[in-house]
Amino acid sequence: MKQQTMQAKMFRYNVLFIIFITVATGISFYFTLSQAIEREIGLKALSIAQTTAKRADIIAGFHAQNPSEVLQPIAEEIRQLTNSEYVVIGDVNGIRYAHPIVERIGQSMVGDDNERALLQGEAYISEATGSLGPAIRGKAPVFDEAGNIIGVISVGFLKTKMSAVFWQYADNILFIILLGILFGVIATSMLSRKIKKELLDYEPIEIATLLKQRNALIESVREGIIMIDDKGCITMVNHAAHETLSLPETVPLVGRKIDDILPNTHLLEVLSTGEKQLDRSMEIRGKMAVVNRVPIWSGEQVVGAVASFRLQSEIDQLAMELSQVKKYTEALRAQTHEYNNFLYTISGLVQLQSYEEVLDLIHSERAEQDNLIQFLSKRLKDPFLSGILIGFFNRAKELKVKLILDEDSSLAVLPNYLQKHLFVSVFGNLMTNAFEAVEHLAEDERIVRVLIYDNGQEIIIEVEDSGEGLSEEVNEALFTKRVTTKSYLTERRGYGLLKVYENVQELGGVIYTEKGDLGGALFIIVIQKQEGE
Secondary structure, three states: OOOOOHHHHHHHHHHHHHHHHHHHHHHHHHHHHHHHHHHHHHHHHHHHHHHHHOOHHHHHHHOOOOHHHHHHHHHHHHHHHHOOOEEEEEEOOOEEEEOOOHHHOOOEOOOOOOHHHHHHOOOEEEEEEEOOEEEEEEEEEEEOOOOOEEEEEEEEEEHHHHHHHHHHHHHHHHHHHHHHHHHHHHHHHHHHHHHHHHOOOOOHHHHHHHHHHHHHHHHHOOOEEEEEEOOOEEEEEOHHHHHHOOOOOOOOOOOOEHHHHOOOOOHHHHHHHOOOEEEEEEEEOOEEEEEEEEEEEEOOEEEEEEEEEEEHHHHHHHHHHHHHHHHHHHHHHHHHHHHHHHHHHHHHHHHOOOHHHHHHHHHHHHHHHHHHHHHHHHHEOOHHHHHHHHHHHHHHHHHOOEEEEOOOOEEOOOOOOOOHHHHHHHHHHHHHHHHHHHOOOOHHHOEEEEEEEEOOOEEEEEEEEOOOOOOHHHHHOOOOOOOOOOHHHOOOOOOHHHHHHHHHHHOOEEEEEEEOOOOOEEEEEEEEOOOOO
16 A cells, blocks of 8 residues: 555545534534524513513503403514513413413413522513423513512413524534635645645655665764855754864754854854865964865855864875885886886896806896895884885886995884874975986986984984986975976975975974085975884
8 A cells, every 4th residue: 555645645634624623613602692682582481471460551460350362462463573472471370371272371370490480570581481382581570550460471382493493594504614625625735735735845854864864874984074154153063073172072062152162163154254265274273174164055154164174184194004015016116117127128138148147147137136125124224124125126226226224224113193194294295305306317426325214312314316306496495485406397296395395394394405415405304203213
């Protein structure tokens, strides 16, 4: 069975509700009207009875020799003039002197409701069943000139006749009920369609599913996410945001002002301008983060904003991992290229049957590689750094650059507090710049020297090349703006050394430049070690 849509359910329930309310109102109105009509008829009957009881000819008729002959015509005249069902006149004992049915004159009045008039002299309205059927009666005592009760007047309207009057009004009430139901159905149809449109044609179960999926998605994202409304109040915050803000999840943030949580937030600017802010740096409780801020639009109006942020340290960690992969990939590529050339050489020598030269070449290559590995394992014990150096040695072979690792180099494992991705960035940029500085020289003049030394208090890195060196003008602006000594690449280069300077500062070190013994530039980096390391 196909499940009903929300619009159909809403329409059905609202129609049933409107029918119930309208019918209940109509019935209530009918009974209220019936009671009002009965009361008005009762007051009319009482008024006729009181007026009749005070007529002089009525009082005189009681003293006539035959009261019925005098009172019957008067009673019939009053009944016809007032359209009442009956006007009955009885004596002090309740014996009829006048009645619409002549045969019942002289008989006792029926209903047992004459006591208050005959004994207490009261005029009142009563409801009783007389000889003509259930009726509403107006009762009034008749007094003589001396004030003595001499009889009773009873004016009645049958309830069966009143029901006919009620049904005349019931037709109008039924019409009003049907009209109300019709208008209710039309209004319900319009309302259900409007609500469906406001919900973007989604069913409630679909909205609930989307909400669950959204919450699961937001919580699965490792970036912190904070959403605010157009008043700057937080409407949503995920677990990662709590962690970045250093606040436990038990601390409620929803409903609070964003500037109370983040005084330096720029989300309110996004609310006012409606412009995105992407990849902006921001300090969050003493931690640097990269933030993206995007407005939330409803039509042409900004109704909120959302910010996603991630700690710079996490991004740097990813950058480090990518940098390692890139360096190792480059090293493998260079090594593959170098060994391909080596194999081509061996292949050529074999074809020339120069077997002794083949053996000498193999022994030479193996000895060189063994010497490098032995030196690195003894003097540079950090596997991370050793791997990078091997990669650069292979790259140097490919570029026909003589790479010299200073025999004074010595370094244990890099301290844990040193961010290795920054170390890689510094060393990699300096080595790349050194290779590029000598690439235009003759092959036998391409020399790069590297020194890595730990004296216990400092880690010293020296990278020297045999290039043209740095002019005084370039040297002064080297670490303050985009600078390159390659005029043909000025539009695309100049970021590397500036990045080296920033990373060295973050590592707590300093960098110096001077003219090296090889005739080119010499970069010296000194990184202070922490006490106890």
